[in-house]
Amino acid sequence: MSTTEHARRRGADEPLPASLDRRFEAIVFDWDGTAVPDRAADAADLRALVEELCGRGLDLVVITGTHVGNVDGQLGARPAGPGRLYLCVNRGSEVFVAGEDGVELLDRREATPEEEAALDAAAAATVEELGRRGVAAAIVSKRLNRRKIDLIPEPEWADPPKARIAELLKAVQERLGAAGISLGDAVEIATTIARSAGVPDPRVTSDAKHVEVGLTDKADAARWAVAELARRGVGPGLTLVAGDEFGPLGGLPGSDSLLLVPEAAAAVALTVGAEPSGAPADVLALGGGPEVFLRILADQLERRRRGDVPELDGSSDWTLAVEGLDPALERVHESLLTLADGRLGTRGAPLFDHPSVERAVLLSGVYTGDGSRTELARAADWSRLLPAPGSPAPPLTRRLDLATGLLREEGPRASLRFSSLARPGTVALRAATNGGAVVPPSRHDASDAVNVAVRERQAGPIVDRIAAYDVNEKAAQAAVELAEAAGFERLLREQRHAWASRWAGADVVLEGDPALQKAIRFALFHLMASVGDEGEAAVGARGLTGPAYSGHVFWDSDVFVLPFLAATHPPAARAMLEYRVRRLPAAREAARELGRAGARFAWESAADGRDVTPPSVRLATGELVRIRTGELEEHIVGDVAWAVACYLDWTDDEPFAAGPGRELLVETARYWASRVRRGADGRAHIYGVIGPDEYHEPVDDNAFTNVLARWNLRRAAAVPGVDAAERGTWLEVADALVDGYDRASGIYEQFAGFSDLEPLVIAEVAPKRPIAADLLLGAERTARAQVLKQADVLMLHHLLPEEVPAGSLVPNLDFYEPRTAHGSSLSPAIHAALLARAGRYRPALDALRIAARLDLDDLTGSTAGGLHLATMGGLWQALVHGFAGVRPRDGRLHVDPRLPREWNALELSLRFRGRPLRLRVDRRGVSASPDGWAVEEAPDHWEVTPR
């Protein structure tokens, strides 16, 4: 008889309750009385269960008051993983992990000599006080960080088994009662004495026989377990907590009640103990002792053996759910539910086909076609399932867990799939087919440019599919073989862990607006998923979430997406810059063809870096118009340089600064130096460009372009090792460049002649904003009027606040914002940031919400083609630069918050100069953690510096 069968038979009298009819990812349990009847019991069955459960990916955490020798000596489990067995022993003071080679210490609370002395004094004084009251007690042991006092040091009660707990309690109560005190009084006495003895936060517990005075208790262990599991992407909603003493004992809370820390509130808790005073309402009372606990373990093992589809944590704060299938909105939902790993993206279509579904599997940076017809290659789809013959496709709910990048379909046939963040390009699917078939990835409609290798394993109704994509067939094969060897469970654990790590370094917590909080996390999830962190990352306007914009790379990538990654996951920002580095030859060639020096990056870039902007389009008005952005929107050159500086300011990546970063700064500066023309006024001018406001083309001396070019020239001039003559030229050109700034009004003229245009205030004319003013007014009328598509001059105040005169934000905001139609999806987030800087919270929040809901509410009508990554990046910038007021400056973080009344706090996870940082901004000011960051208050801001 197998261990599993044995355990099941021993406790098979009653079915397990419905709340246990599911797969858990972690079980946290008490030892004595829960997992074993007593310290002498044979734990061979338990050992076998534990080892196989870990082997199938479950994490187990023992929480006990005893020391590791007792637990490990009895259990002796040596799991090989991938699941982990933690032993949280000594009442919250130590954590060990058990592996094939034995147990290893992970964490220990080390008491100071003063604390040790205080504990000794507390124990002695407690015994003395009890004796004074007529209770003979004795200090029986000096354990790590605690002292144990025996309240009934009688031979009869030397080592009572758990089964005699009621008798023991009665005997102790009689003994204490004779002295006129209760068990609770004894604990209270010990607590009071411990405090006066110098233990500021004494943890005093009692198991009826003893009172223990310590520095830690099981709650510390429970908190450690919750944090450790969360670090591995296993939330409390996936965790089972088991004990045997949750209910009160002698008027005191049961010892296992300490396991129910607030952080674990979403866990399922159960007791197998006798619970003489009853269990708390939120704890499932099963009784039956260790036999029942073993039966639960056996049940969990059986679920893993048969391949039950794993659950999601279920926290609605982190879940995006789509119920049913709405043919009209299906493609929008598929974009929202896209799974990506930075390298490969798969739209979140249901496994079952439907006419309204538009699947796409896209591999980053792999294009087909030429020139303006270049587009991201479509790869064969790995996630299709046919219904069983004769049965209709079942109804479904799709849930995307933003915390772990897992997409689960729920219904009669459940499935779970993911794109592996730990192994970009590798995907995994587990599905209950119930007679249906998984459709092999087909070459139909798929490009030859992408290879896919697939492995599949079917056991009964469950199919596990693992696939790997690469441009190289052998690489795809090698990747899938490695993934297959790891197996579905290990891949799943890697996925949870990888996403948890990314979130730990990038989360933004907004206290005070749960709906906005969720929208922020939705945006951050897709930003992280869309950008790889190895080699080069070609980040198209829609990332890997859909085919729109053909995967073409715009300034969206450098200016809107990159800052988030530079500040949270620098390798991804570096990969984005590497994309530009590798297109330098094409950019140099483009400059040369125009008779200029340096490098001219393409407005729309794809595989080889040559411009791929479509030459014309038929507008919504029916007119066929020429598209001139590829020819004229040259600020892209400065945008690339700005991205380099942004990355360096956050990371201080010296090799990059001295190598490819330097080259990018220098080559872009050379371009500007050759691009300017001297006017009759002797000043330097840049004629014939398009600024961010694309309603006006071509224009001369666009303020944004000119100031950006000036900054680019000066930044490059500051690069060490630049030829002195060249530096001199750059600085001279920078000084000579006109910028349209009027000192009297404090307003920049957007371009030469802007003030002569029809003075039309779109805020007063349009029925709503944002609005596509070029359609409302017609392209020609818009071009003749002072109507902006998006922030243009104001983009300087956002990107280069130190390049514009102090105090110039407000006059420019007052002038330009009412004249801005916000007809670009890039506009709302930037305005949210600037309005926040100006302290105009109501319009700032309005603009922020538009940016946050742009895709969730399909405000553009084109989310079906993919998500607006630049808006998502802009949203992060609005929160970090706008509201929190965080800027890297001279090796420090300059923090100048603007917190609206509706918000309690903003917490930002960042990485500055190689070190993680959690920055909190609230009503009291600014604080930083972990240790190692200094926060200093200056007259009008805070400075955060590494110690």
Place this chain on the structure above:
Amino acid sequence: MKKILIALDNSPAGRAVVAGAQALALLLDAGVEAVHVHEDGDRTARSTAEAAGVPLRTVSGTVADRLVEAGEAGDVVALAIGARGTAAARRPLGSTAAAVATTLAKPVLVVPPDGLEAPVFRSVLVPLEGTVSSSLAPRSVFELAAGAEIDVVALHVYDQASMPSFTDQPQHEQRAWEHEFVQRYCPWGITGVRLETRVGRTGEVIAQVAEECGCDVIALGWSQELAAGRAAVVRETLERSSHPLLLVPVRRAEPTSGVEATDAATAGRVQP
């Protein structure tokens, strides 16, 4: 066999109505039958029907009531009727046509008396306001026309109220938007629908685009309400267009085949 019922009066528009009905019948693979409600004699109607080789049935009674009654017959898939045939009134819907079109729960082809006559409908213009419910209206016609060769030009007109918020990079945005619009609002089971967009007043633009695109007929979903303030687009199109206008009653939104929501009220909703 399914048939198109021709409401034939004694007006000069009769010949155009018969021609329109025959073209529609070809498209829908249906027969034609004319019905005349006897009022002041039937010579004009009879000679029109005979000239076109269309069988004519004459009935007595209140004209609109009898036409609706005849149109409700199970084998009738659509009814063709003339717009008022006097030059003075241009082409508004006459009282009989109005009563029939607002009552009969089937497509009604309204044919202008002096309009374009196409022996075969090869191209249809389908104006769409961009709502799911109205987009389903033409489906019944396309289901009837299954297998027929016809070019479908969908038209969406932005007006002041429906102006989009964003145009972003129009060289990409427009294509992405159009693709999704067709997917979302042309769920008729036919491929190759071409989308035209315009900015303006819908009632003004429809006739103009029908002309530009060489369409033979305009199919317009409507709610069958002609009360003041309603059906402005229908009225204006009737006034401005010389094309036959197929008025298709908007039916309640129906799910398409395949995977469906368990609860229509929450179908496809993103939570929250």
